[in-house]
Amino acid sequence: MKFKKAAAIGMGTWHMGEEPDKRAQEIKALQTGIEHGLTIIDTAEMYGEGLSEELVGEAIKPFPRDTLTLVTKVYPWHASREKMRLSLEHSLKRLQTDFVDLYLLHWRGDIPLEETVEAFEQLKEEGKLKAWGVSNFDVSDMEELETISTQCATNQVLYNMNNRGIEFDLLPWMHERNMPLMAYTPFGHGDTLKANFVKNPILLELAANHNCSIFQLLLAWCIRSREVITIPKSSNPEHVKANAKALELKLDDEELNLINAIFPQPLHKVPLEVL
Numbered sequence: 162m163k164f165k166k167a168a169a170i171g172m173g174t175w176h177m178g179e180e181p182d183k184r185a186q187e188i189k190a191l192q193t194g195i196e197h198g199l200t201i202i203d204t205a206e207m208y209g210e211g212l213s214e215e216l217v218g219e220a221i222k223p224f225p226r227d228t229l230t231l232v233t234k235v236y237p238w239h240a241s242r243e244k245m246r247l248s249l250e251h252s253l254k255r256l257q258t259d260f261v262d263l264y265l266l267h268w269r270g271d272i273p274l275e276e277t278v279e280a281f282e283q284l285k286e287e288g289k290l291k292a293w294g295v296s297n298f299d300v301s302d303m304e305e306l307e308t309i310s311t312q313c314a315t316n317q318v319l320y321n322m323n324n325r326g327i328e329f330d331l332l333p334w335m336h337e338r339n340m341p342l343m344a345y346t347p348f349g350h351g352d353t354l355k356a357n358f359v360k361n362p363i364l365l366e367l368a369a370n371h372n373c374s375i376f377q378l379l380l381a382w383c384i385r386s387r388e389v390i391t392i393p394k395s396s397n398p399e400h401v402k403a404n405a406k407a408l409e410l411k412l413d414d415e416e417l418n419l420i421n422a423i424f425p426q427p428l429h430k431v432p433l434e435v436l
Contacts, residue, residue: 168408169384171201171230172401173345173394178216179209186396191220193398195229197405203317203343203392205234205267206252214255222257231256232263232343234296237270245280249289264290265317268297268435278310296343299433300330313340319434320344320389322382322424323354326431336388344391347383348376350436363423367416377403381410382420 172194177187191202202221204213214233221229233256239248249264264284266277281293292314295306306313316335320327320342327342335342349355358364359375368378376393383391384407395401412420 168198168200168405169387169390170199170380170404170408171203171232171390171392172199172404173392174202174204174213174217175208175345175394176213177208177394177396178212178214183396184216186398187216188220190396190398190401191217192223194401194405195221195224197402198408199401199405200228201230201232201390201392203232203345204256205265206239206248207234207236207267211251211255214252218255218257226258230262231258232265233261234265234267237266237268237272240266240270240272240277240280242276242280242283245277246284249284253289260289260291262291263314264293265296265315266294269295269302274306275309278306278312282310282312294343297433297435300334303331303334311338315341315343315390317343317345317392319346319350319436320383320391321347321349322379322420323349323357324434325424326427326434329427329430331433332388342389344383344389346436347379347391347393349379361423363419367412367419371410373407373410374403376400377407377410378412380404380407381412382417384408385412385417 172191202217204217233252235245235248239245253259284290285293294313294315296317298316303316318327332342349358358379364375364378368375380391380393383389393404395404
């Protein structure tokens with residue numbers, strides 16, 4: 162799938178739409194992101210049981226639909242021939258659109274992949290989705306999927322400086338197939354990991370040299386290969402603007418080597434890390 166020449170940084174929406182008193186600010190944040198070129202918006206029927214999709218649907222109203230790349234996800238227990246159609250129809254209603262650009266299986270469940278792929282392809286043929294993909298799939302899952310279909314557009318997984326296991330096998334596997342990877346949680350997860358980034362003296366020095374924030378540095382690192390699309394989540398319009406500016410930041414080989422020394426590349430297979 163070609164992401165409409167969209168920027169390598171999009172916007173995530175996990176936990177957005179769940180608190181009414183934050184709704185106006187969250188909508189403003191999404192609209193600010195779109196205005197600054199972050200036109201890939203990622204959501205899921207799981208997020209707030211549809212509340213995130215409703216928020217996105219409201220936020221995108223002022224913008225031409227063909228300028229946006231909407232991504233949403235289906236629960237694994239809804240990934241059957243019968244249930245996927247109903248799930249997607251509900252998502253489309255909440256998003257206030259006739260189609261999604263990318264529809265992902267949120268994680269692997271008990272429904273056979275053959276049936277899920279058949280459901281994806283039927284809905285694609287009907288124009289309700291432009292492309293389909295998966296999330297939280299390891300290499301063995303991707304290899305099995307490839308025996309069923311070669312139409313998978315992407316795999317969305319956890320990826321940041323502290324979670325680099327996919328670099329050993331999954332990222333090269335996708336690279337060989339010219340399949341972009343979508344990275345969630347580029348800033349890490351948990352207070353301890355965030356502290357490891359924010360307080361790291363080497364990262365602080367690199368950020369100072371570029372006159373940028375640690376968070377912009379983390380985003381620039383994540384998309385350094387231009388084979389990765391990352392989807393940071395922020396409810397703050399100013400933070401979203403800052404995220405967009407990270408598209409202009411380039412790290413040289415010396416800087417990347419410094420980062421590798423702190424957060425080493427994997428030397429062996431690491432089980433896929435999932436949130």
